[in-house]
Amino acid sequence: MTGPTPRPRRHRGEEGETLIEVLVAVVLIGVAFVTILGGIGTAIVSSVTQQKVTTADSVVRSAAEKVVGDPYVSCARGYETPPPPAGYTVTVEVEYWDGVGAFGRPCPTADTGVQKVTLTVRSTGPRPVRDVTLEVVKRESMPS
Template sequence: MTGPARRPRRRRGEEGETLVEVLVAVVLMGVAFVAVLGGMGTAIISSVTQQEVTGADSVIRSAAEKVVSAPYVSCARTYATPTPPAGYEVTVTVAHWDGVGAFDGSCPTADTGVQKVTLTVRSTGPRPVRDATLEVVKREAMLS
């Protein structure tokens, strides 16, 4: 009769990991992966938003240059702007100086030669950012 089978003794330092140790390591790696992935997602969203803000700024400055270079039109309701790129729309409103101390949307009986042109650019993309607004004051050229 033989005795119970003996397992060979392991030498010191050759013990394997337990299931709990492996599970803890996998959970820690998963948490680190989720943190890195979340940071990358935030960076991508921030980049797209910044691109839209920069694009809107470029569109509004281009429109303002066209309005400034256009000749003064007495009692104008709007001024022409360049066609914006896809994903943006530009609106132009003109207010006229009433000669007393305020800008009004209607043209005064006697044009004072001063207009406040408000340009607004709206992003119509999948993630619209806030509107960009720029005001330009136009004066009628006085010849002396």
């Protein structure tokens, strides 16, 4: 019965790791570093995107509150909205009830007193996000 073959003894000054072991360690550390750095980059981009969407949502809701609070304007081409923060634009589109069953343009000859106002907020800049849209129906107040 023979046992395992003994390893040759190292001579003085030959202790330590081999070049292969050092290279494997460096590659593993590099892979871990790149993975962590990629995760941090993704988290930053997601955070900025979510912040822009949240701001756009806040801007469109503010604009809708202003439109709802303003008096009804017959055959209005648009309504005033609060100025958006830098990097955002607000567009206002007005459609008119035709009295039969649909909203459309242009304003009918006899305004039916119902309008659909579509507010759209768009972020501008190097990384724009999706548009945020909100529709508001305005009615002419009936006399008491």
